[in-house]
Amino acid sequence: MSTTPxxxxxxxxPPYNAVARHGVSPEPSHxxxxxxxxxxxxxxxxxxxxxxxxKLAYDRRVLPAFLKEHGREPQDRFxxxxxxxxxxxxxxxxxxxxxxxxxxxxxxxxxxxxQIDELNARARQFNEGRDTLELNPEIDVPxxxxxxxxxxxPGSYHGEELPGDVSAGAxxxxxxxxxxxxxxxxxxxxxxxxLVEWIKKxxxxxxPRRVLDIGTTVGHNIVPLALAFPNTEFIAIDTAAPILRxxxxxxxxxxxxxxxxxxxxxxxxxxxxxGTFDWVxxxxxxxxxxxxxxxxxxxxxxxxxxxxxxxxxLEQPEYSDAMPxxxxxxxxxxxxxNNEPFWSSMHALDMKTVMVxxxxxxxxxxxxxxxxxxxTDIFPEAATGDDEDHGRAxxxxxxxxxxxxxxxxxxxx
Amino acid sequence: MAEENFDWMAAANKxxxxxxxxxxxxxxxxxxxxxxxxxxxxxxxxRERMDTVERLLEAKGSINRADIESYTxxxxxxYERGAMIRxxxxxxxxxxxxxxxxxxxxxxxxxxxxxxxxxx
Numbered sequence: 001m002s003t004t005p006x007x008x009x010x011x012x013x014p015p016y017n018a019v020a021r022h023g024v025s026p027e028p029s030h031x032x033x034x035x036x037x038x039x040x041x042x043x044x045x046x047x048x049x050x051x052x053x054x055k056l057a058y059d060r061r062v063l064p065a066f067l068k069e070h071g072r073e074p075q076d077r078f079x080x081x082x083x084x085x086x087x088x089x090x091x092x093x094x095x096x097x098x099x100x101x102x103x104x105x106x107x108x109x110x111x112x113x114x115q116i117d118e119l120n121a122r123a124r125q126f127n128e129g130r131d132t133l134e135l136n137p138e139i140d141v142p143x144x145x146x147x148x149x150x151x152x153x154p155g156s157y158h159g160e161e162l163p164g165d166v167s168a169g170a171x172x173x174x175x176x177x178x179x180x181x182x183x184x185x186x187x188x189x190x191x192x193x194x195l196v197e198w199i200k201k202x203x204x205x206x207x208p209r210r211v212l213d214i215g216t217t218v219g220h221n222i223v224p225l226a227l228a229f230p231n232t233e234f235i236a237i238d239t240a241a242p243i244l245r246x247x248x249x250x251x252x253x254x255x256x257x258x259x260x261x262x263x264x265x266x267x268x269x270x271x272x273x274x275g276t277f278d279w280v281x282x283x284x285x286x287x288x289x290x291x292x293x294x295x296x297x298x299x300x301x302x303x304x305x306x307x308x309x310x311x312x313x314l315e316q317p318e319y320s321d322a323m324p325x326x327x328x329x330x331x332x333x334x335x336x337x338n339n340e341p342f343w344s345s346m347h348a349l350d351m352k353t354v355m356v357x358x359x360x361x362x363x364x365x366x367x368x369x370x371x372x373x374x375x376t377d378i379f380p381e382a383a384t385g386d387d388e389d390h391g392r393a394x395x396x397x398x399x400x401x402x403x404x405x406x407x408x409x410x411x412x413x
Numbered sequence: 414m415a416e417e418n419f420d421w422m423a424a425a426n427k428x429x430x431x432x433x434x435x436x437x438x439x440x441x442x443x444x445x446x447x448x449x450x451x452x453x454x455x456x457x458x459x460r461e462r463m464d465t466v467e468r469l470l471e472a473k474g475s476i477n478r479a480d481i482e483s484y485t486x487x488x489x490x491x492y493e494r495g496a497m498i499r500x501x502x503x504x505x506x507x508x509x510x511x512x513x514x515x516x517x518x519x520x521x522x523x524x525x526x527x528x529x530x531x532x533x
Contacts, residue, residue: 010495
């Protein structure tokens with residue numbers, strides 16, 4: 001049954017006004033809100049209305065031309081990318097999308113930086129004299145964090161405009177709304193909310209003693225867990241001090257006082273003994289590491305995980321042989337166009353093998369799909385399928401394992 | 414305190430480290446599109462501000478700038494404003510949107526049609 005235009009419910013992004021404020025949120029002006037409103041809807045347009053043009057261009061022109069020239073199908077996603085990068089539609093779409101990313105950074109930074117004194121002062125109120133924030137200046141910024149500014153975020157996670165400032169965190173936090181068109185909810189914590197929902201279903205009544213969150217950035221995904229498990233001790237680590245200052249202040253203002261934020265590199269967790277944690281996790285972090293760092297992080301995570309404990313990593317889906325090469329190519333867009341240089345190699349990794357090499361038994365591993373949990377009255381559920389905004393869809397692939405769960409079960413029997 | 418010489422407007426424009434991909438044959442086109450897209454965004458901002466003023470005037474008769482800054486749309490107004498932005502985006506993005514339709518249809522050149530009509 002068709003509906004008249006006035007009866008139709010259009011798919012529009014929620015307004016930036018609906019984003020919840022916390023103790024270190026920048027105060028947006030009317031026009032700053034309107035800038036993010038534009039970008040949120042523009043990103044929806046880019047993925048929804050224009051996005052399908054990429055596949056059409058591939059099927060109708062790029063692939064036939066490739067077959068004619070080479071006499072064979074493309075061998076990998078890189079060959080597809082090189083061919084697509086010459087296609088007028090894909091070039092234009094990519095240029096628009098790159099501009100949208102750059103505008104998001106400029107818009108976020110201008111909002112944050114004009115009020116940076118006020119934000120720094122508010123962060124200091126939450127941070128000064130607290131033993132739940134531990135900054136260690138001897139921690140170096142690893143090459144995989146400094147080679148380029150990840151997601152075209154000027155200064156990356158570790159940049160400071162003024163000594164000791166929180167602008168990196170504030171800018172990162174405020175603009176997630178625009179790039180995901182509100183898909184991560186009021187506090188951009190739909191991932192953390194999903195973790196809470198997942199674990200309550202998976203292990204009703206389970207209460208971990210101690211949880212380690214690796215690559216926590218602004219703590220989006222750990223605060224909901226900390227609030228759900230108030231008696232649990234949470235350790236959240238990151239190599240970047242500016243993002244941790246912001247994360248700590250944000251968590252404190254939201255009442256998550258059971259998280260200690262520590263500047264540390266997960267490749268070396270030697271300050272923690274074997275079996276310290278009941279849960280070790282990353283959320284959308286491993287693709288921001290490197291070929292050698294990733295297995296070291298997983299191995300260290302395995303070591304500090306107690307028997308019966310949970311290792312859990314949320315990422316975008318891996319490029320298995322079953323995934324069509326075109327899909328691998330389009331999912332790779334961020335790697336080369338949005339400064340995610342390890343993204344492509346990471347998603348081609350067989351994470352299960354990495355976890356087995358770290359010490360897990362293959363039988364202990366599991367995979368799962370996790371969709372962002374948001375207030376669907378206001379915020380949209382993550383689109384997957386044709387409308388999916390690859391790289392940003394709030395629908396993740398989880399790689400998990402319960403350490404020595406078989407042995408534990410046998411011992412109990 | 415921010416130092417006297419901290420120019421936040423300049424700082425907001427900082428370039429991200431990492432070589433920018435080139436999408437067009439002429440590098441000037443990269444710059445032109447970036448300016449054009451910024452203006453496209455700012456026109457949307459002006460429209461939203463105008464909508465705020467209209468709604469406030471309708472409700473209150475007279476307003477000041479603080480009213481504009483603190484305006485929060487209710488659910489219906491938020492939807493209407495989202496629809497307004499969507500309509501605006503479809504209008505300005507007609508060109509690239511029609512590229513998708515062109516790909517769907519793969520039409521013959523009009524010259525060809527012209528030759529055909531001459532004969533029928």
